[in-house]
Amino acid sequence: MKKSLLLLCLCFFYTTLVVAQSPVRVSIKGMVQDTNAAVLSGATVMLLQPKDSSLVNFARANDKGAFEFRNVKNANYLLKISYVGFLPYQQPIKPSTTEQLDLGIIKIKPIAKELIEVVVRTAKAPLTIKGDTIEYNAASFKVPPGSSVEDLLRRLPGIEVDADGNIKAQGKDVKKVLVDGKTFFGDDPKAATKNLGAETISKVQVFNGKSDQANITGVDDGKKEKTINLELKEQYKKGSFGKITVAAGTESRGALRGNYNRFNKKEQFSVLGYVNNINETGVNWSDYGEFKGNNSFNQNDNGDFGFGSNGRYYFSDGGGLLNNFDGRGFTNNFGSGVNYNYTHQKTKLSTSYFYNQTKLNLTQYETRKTFLQNSSFTTTDTTSSVNFRGNHSIAARFEQMLDSSNTLITKLNVRFSNSTNNNLQNQRYLVDDTSLRNAISLNNGTGLDAYNVSGTAIFRHKFKKKNKNFAASATYTTSSSDGFENINSLTKFFNASNVNDQIKAIAQLNQNTNKTQLLKGGLFLLNPVSKKVYWESFYNFSSDQQTVGRDAFNALSAENKRYDSLSTYYTNTILYNRIGSSVRYSHSGVNVSVGLAALRYNLDGKVYPQKDKPLSATIDKQYDALTPNLSTSIEFKNNAYVGLNYNLNVEAPSITDLQPVLNNSNPFYITTGNQNLLPAKSHEVSVDFYKFDPATFMNFSVWVNYNYYLSQIVYNQIVDANLVTRTRPENIAGGRSINGGLYSSFPIIKTKLTVNLNGQINASKNPTYINGVENETDNQRYTMNLGFNLSPSDKFLMSLSGGLGFNNIDYSIDQRQNQKIRTSSVDASIKWNFAPKTFFETNLDYNTYQNDRFNFNQDIPILNCSVRRLLMKDNKLELRLAAFDVFNKRQTITQQGYQNYVSNQKALTLARYVMLSLTYNVKGHEGKLKKNGGWF
Amino acid sequence: MKKGLILFLLLGSLTSLAQENEGVVYFTRTTYWTKMLSQLTFLSKQEKERMSYMFAGKDDWKVYTLLYFNENQSKYINSEEKNEESEGYDWRKEEYIVSRNFAKNTMTDVIEMIGKTYIIEDSLQTPNWKILNDLKEVAGHICMKAMIEDPVKNQKITAWFAQDLPSSAGPERLWGLPGMILEIDINDGTVIVQASKIEFKKLGQELDLPKKLKGKKLTETAYQEMIDKFIKEKIKEEVNPYWMLRY
Structure with a gap:
């Protein structure tokens, strides 16, 4: 059709190699036709180097099917012709003796139509053709699990298998079936096809027997005995890694830890264990990642939609597996668990079980100076405590792509824990730094059994319109704890005038039962208004119900009399609703979003003197707020970034702060909750800048964060003459904080x-x-x-x-x-x-x-x-x-x-x-x- | 019926060959970064296995690119289209224009890398393609396989070129095959650039370069030398060079 498009590079070929009587340069021409002598205009004709198939020149056949390469170096070539729907044709060319080399009419053969239609177009499988050998990619042809190779062959276009298992390829009997090029259990072709599983095969090659040479050169040697070669899968990408450490030291120190992981394309299995007394209370991040595998972090796991939450990326908290030793004390640690992940096509399942325990022996000394108006006092404290905590955690996550636009994620987490704590404490209270006023010795013991069960479901839908998404989430959590506290204290008041007031002893037993039920959910809709403007809407709901029961008994009296003043039974329900919307501009590194949300907290409390007794007080509060939000991130040329964010934070009070219960476990520091507490509310503004120079690796960043509290929860204090502090959480305005930082690093010598x-x-x-x-x-x-x-x-x-x-x-x-x-x-x-x-x-x-x-x-x-x-x-x-x-x-x-x-x-x-x-x-x-x- | 359909398809591609020689190809460029990182020589076996253990299956990153072409020219650029996973958020794309003039045998590439914009102006130097015998369909066209090596980036590149689109154009910096390149695969699936759609239409200004080109001018040889030096330096520092350089 056209003349040669590109006659490149030829002028670079200078050679002194001359074949006897041969010209240095030749013109090569010919005609391309199909087997019925029809003209194939537009066929691609290529001249290749025979040794490595390098492309030397190419041309296209004109409307008469003719092609010509003018003035090319006279050398050995491989002429290759390709045309849609035809087998690629190859022919070696020897140096010509004349200046014109006419190859005459070249007839090329059509590919069986089924092959093009089924293999290439429908199955989207590369069809490899080497001479007359046709190679099928087995993975492109779906067969039910457990199928034999025979079942697979039945699906391949151009291959027939009869009821007895005899095979025909392109109409001819297949005499030989090879496996990885070798005969499989004798010469019966059916031995392999009936006995091998289809899932073990990666490729099926059909070619003419004894033409291994033809395979390589692509030149047909004329033999017509059909052979099938089954290429086995290069085993699933699989492997294993792991390590084990044994350590022994002076001071009776020792450690044993190990992990082992096995995986293939579908499955990941890992075990992890440690035991030590060298203050490793858990594992590090890389061991954690190896343990959890592809479940270490998950996209789309956050069901708390809207601004102020963490976006759609979800980072695991480490599930209590990470080392969290804070530098104080001596610990004995043990942990072990298993994790299994299964990922296949649209399904992802992850499960794990882990047990860990830590026993902490802590001895610490503290000096504290407390200031009052015009006076101060000093407290010295010697604490020795033994704390034990053990946790069983079971986690499962299941993600299923329902179809191309719908995904469902479900998660279940179960945790059982028990803990005990023994605390021996001696405190001395001094005024004017020297004169001893009070001394107290405390001996408190606690024990707690708790469980927590949590289930989450997140559904995501993608609309046909690109980037229009909908999501819905629901979480239910129930937890319960049962515990006791033994509180024993002996207090000496050195300046008491009355002998009876000089020593005070408390022996008290508290029995605590707490229950929590949390139900929360959310809806999210992202709607593109234009290519650069997006509109996000969200709704969040949560209902947090707490039931707290405490019975305090006098352990000094024989009949264990109940202290009504220190006992309680109450229920608290915090209902939270938020609805909001934001508009975002996103284009070429500029993302600016402005939003507004309306939220409402309903606090509903019921206080009883004791379980199953009539109600003694109710609290019913409602709190509304409008919270604006601005978030900006701009990326400039040359790796500079600026961010500016504003948020009005509204945070509900913690349940412990709301408990209207006197806590006297330290008689000199008595805390009570406050059921009238309002949410904390603050303006937060943050600005950051980052610049990076990839050429020198210089980087520079600076950030500032400012908080102003409209309402802050603080612990107001009343300190009496005996230096007993009573605190109670209350709301106060005016608190503020500013945090800023600067970081830079740069090379001095590259x-x-x-x-x-x-x-x-x-x-x-x-x-x-x-x-x-x-x-x-x-x-x-x-x-x-x-x-x-x-x-x-x-x-x-x-x-x-x-x-x-x-x-x-x-x-x-x-x-x-x-x-x-x-x-x-x-x-x-x-x-x-x-x-x-x-x-x-x-x-x-x-x-x-x-x-x-x-x-x-x-x-x-x-x-x-x-x-x-x-x-x-x-x-x-x-x-x-x-x-x-x-x-x-x-x-x-x-x-x-x-x-x-x-x-x-x-x-x-x-x-x-x-x-x-x-x-x-x-x-x-x-x-x-x-x-x-x-x-x- | 089926045969008729095939004939129709074949004829269809023939007529398109005869009539259209100008338009735009839409490409999707997917980077599999665990594969990229596992080629870093300074990582230990355990680090590589941990990476694929933790991230395999969710390590792909998609961007979109466009290839404008006519009989004599081509221009390959980043598309403004957003990723499906992006929720509409958009990041800044580095400047990347690869322009070829096959008639004049010249190239002008504007590439932002390592923190600077470079303009690579040179004559076209014929790439050393090897032609293989495999066929596959990409975006409705039957393509043939070809291979080339990039010794500087140490990449083996597989290209699939359409037998029925007579153009020497291709995505990224690749060109020079007897048909339009519709798919490339760099280093065994580390980066795959695949055509999703071909639109034949009369082009306006799309093939033109921006009027003002700002950047440091380099020849092709100087460009290759610069990235060669940069890659070697970063490997020595045990830093992945491809965070700052297009793979």
């Missing part, structure tokens, strides 16, 4: 030295009433940190950083008590691959804590060192000797100031020990140092 620096400011003003006088606590905290990462070679990595922290707390109630808390830290670490497969790692953390007003000044240097060596083929085994806290200095110090107090707490924890560990990793350990800590 790939070798980077610097990072960051700074943060947190400032807040919080009002509370102390003995009826308003106190405003002004808390300002500044931290800054500067660090260097140095990697002079692949075998040596080093980092060094230093930080300073300033915390100034001003109390309007008594300016003389203003506090200045200082901390500083220096961290240095070295990783050195000093010999093949041998590594030395060390880090030093040097922290100082200082508060001049307390005369407190403490340095804590912690040095850890380890040497490890990889052994065996693929580095499967790792032997490691590690010394933790070489100077034996570790303890956990917490300094904080809040409301009207400042405290200083020291907790004992695991200090120096030496540990030898052995880890076997199925996949082998990394044989070199990692530069980016697992991020890439």
Whole structure:
């Protein structure tokens, strides 16, 4: 039809190779026809290099079917002709002896029409043609599970199988069936087709026997014995990985942990277990991810629609499996579980069971100074407690794509837990820092059995209109707990005038029964108004019903008399309804959304003196609010981003704050709830900016977040002459906070030295009433940190950083008590691959804590060192000797100031020990140092 | 009946071949990022297996692209169409224009990468395609398989070109086959660019380049050298280069 479109590259071919008597350049021409001599105009004609099928030149046949390559190098070629509906034709061409090479009429054969229609068009399967060999992709032809290869062959166009199992391909008998090119159990073709399962086959190739050579060259050698070759699936993508660590150390320290995962395309199975007394109360994120597999995080799992929720992405909270040790005390830990995930086509099922337990032995010392108007008192506290907690968790998630536009997700979580706590506490109350006023010893024991069952269903529908979506969700949660509290205390009042008032003893037994039923649901509709404007509407509903029963008994009297004043039975129902809408502009990196929601809380409380007794009080409150929302994110050219968000937060009071129950487990700190509490309400504005330069890897970010409370829940205090504090949550306006930060990192020497620096400011003003006088606590905290990462070679990595922290707390109630808390830290670490497969790692953390007003000044240097060596083929085994806290200095110090107090707490924890560990990793350990800590 | 239909289809594609030589191809470009990351040489076997263990099956990311073509020219750009999973949110797309003039044998590409915009102007250098014998249908056209290698990005690319669309155009930076390229598969399914629809129509300004081109000018060789250096540097730093560079 057309002349050759592109005659490229030929001019680049200069050659001195000359075949005897042959011209250097030739013209090659010919005519393309089908087997009935009809002209095939427009056929694609290609000249290929015979050795690797490289394209040298191409042309199209004109309306008479003629083609010509002019002035091409005279060499060996493979001429290839393709035309829709015809078998690709190939013919080798030898160097010509004349300047004109006429190939004459070339007849090309049509492909069986069924093949084109069924295989290529309907099944969308690539049909591979090599000479006369036709290859079918077995996965494109659906057969019921358990079918044999014979059933599969029946479905393939061009193949017939009769009742006895005899096979014909393109009308000819198939004499031979090979499996992966080899004869399968003798020469009977039916042995393979009747005995092999269809699911084991990836490809079916039909070709003419003994033409293996033809297969490769594509040149038919003329033999016509039909052969079928069954290519077995390269087994499902499957594998396994896992590791096990055994460790033993001085100070009777030991640890055993392991995980193992097996998976294939459809299924994932994993087991995980640990037992230790080195304060690992759970696993880390990467072990958690390996355990949960493709169920670690799920899209579309959030059923709380609308702004202020977390969007449609749902990140698991770790399900209680993660290490959450806070640095205080000594723990004995055990956990183990299994997880199974099944994913196939439109179905995804995940189930897991996990049991974990932690026993915590805690000894801590605290000094706290509390300020009143014109006076203050100091409390010293020595606590030793033993806490045990055990949890059984069962989780299941089932996701089913009902069809291309509807998806249903259902989830079930069940948790049983039991816990006990024994708390021995000695507190001394001093006035003027020196004179002892009161002393109290507490011995409290609690026990609790609880369960929680939660079920969720989320339905999502996609409309035909692109990005028009609807979703509905429902969740039901029921939980129950049964517990007791044994409260024993002995209090000495040193300045009591009356002997009877000098010592006071409490022995009390509380029995608590709590029940919760939560039902919540939501609706969501996203409607595109135009390509750039979207309209979102949502509705949220929840009904949270609490039943709380507490019976307090006097454990000193023989008949266990009930304390009516300390006992209660009540029900509380919080109904929440929110309806809202937002309009969003989204185009080319600019996403701006403006919305408004109306919400209503209904608080309905019923108080009884005791279960099954007549009602003593009711509370019925309604609270309405309109909450606007603005959220903006703009992406500029060259990797700069700006975000601006505003939200009016409205948060219902917590149930404990609403409980109108006196809690006297510490007779010097008595709390009561407040059933009149209103929701907390605050304006929140946040701005952030981020810039990244991919060429230098310089990045810079800065953010500010401001909160202003229209209504804040604070704990007002009344402190009496005996230094007994009574607190009660109340609403107050005027609290505010600002948090800002800055982070930057940039390379000084590319790939070798980077610097990072960051700074943060947190400032807040919080009002509370102390003995009826308003106190405003002004808390300002500044931290800054500067660090260097140095990697002079692949075998040596080093980092060094230093930080300073300033915390100034001003109390309007008594300016003389203003506090200045200082901390500083220096961290240095070295990783050195000093010999093949041998590594030395060390880090030093040097922290100082200082508060001049307390005369407190403490340095804590912690040095850890380890040497490890990889052994065996693929580095499967790792032997490691590690010394933790070489100077034996570790303890956990917490300094904080809040409301009207400042405290200083020291907790004992695991200090120096030496540990030898052995880890076997199925996949082998990394044989070199990692530069980016697992991020890439 | 069936045979009649096939004949109709075949004739249909023939007439289109005879009449139309101008229009736009709509492509969907899907990136499977666990496959991309598992090619990073600095990751351990366990890290690679963990990645596919956690994310396989939900690691795809779709964007849409357009290829305008006529007899002598082609221009390939990002489409403004939004992803189905995006809920309408839109991110900024990097500048990406690949323009080819087959008659003049020239190319002008505007590519934003590594934080800068580059203009690659050069003559067209014939790619070294290998032609294979497999057939498959893409967007209603029977296509033949061809392969090429990109030694700089270390990619094996499979292309499927239509036998009945006589154009040398193709998606991404690929061109030079006897028919229009309707699908490419980079490194065994890491990135798949597949045509969903072909619209034959008279084009207006679509093939023209923006009047003002801002960016640093490079030749093709200089461009390849630059990305080669960048990839090697990032691999040494153990960072995935393709966060900042089109795969």
